[in-house]
Amino acid sequence: MNRQKFMRGEEVVPYLEEQLKNYYFKKKYQRYEPQQRIVEALQGFERTIYVAVATAKRCPYCIATIPMIIRLYLLVDNPQMEMRIFDEKVFVELNVTDDDKMPQLLVYDEAFNEFFRIDGKEMKEDFENALETRLAHLGILS
Secondary structure: OOHHHHOOOEEHHHHHHHHOOOHHHHHHHHHOOOOHHHHHHHHOOOOOEEEEEEEOOOOHHHHHHHHHHHHHHHHHOOOOEEEEEEEHHHHHHHOOOOOOOOOEEEEEOOOOOEEEEEOHHHHHHHHHHHHHHHHHHOOOOO
């Protein structure tokens, strides 16, 4: 991933506005309340990071987890974080990862070195726990 590839992703707010037409997406977005300690840890994060979220149409796990990721991102409101949403076709085209399971969350540092990722399997099992584990491992969350 690099800046040029990253910019091919869709901006969060326009994506959210379009997806809120989906009843299940909207309900998940409205009902999700992230752990306050995760929100606070990400609000205090001072390094620049880029978050790439890969999703697919008609993917039930995407409808279940992407609203949570977007809500968390918007609640954190950290100017050091930038997020883009990639549909499956663009994501595969960019050849970012060998894993084609959706959804995926990839986090990069300011030089676009991979910081961490949460793959589709982990998201299906428990997105928030997977995120908490990654943040704790990196020393961002104690």
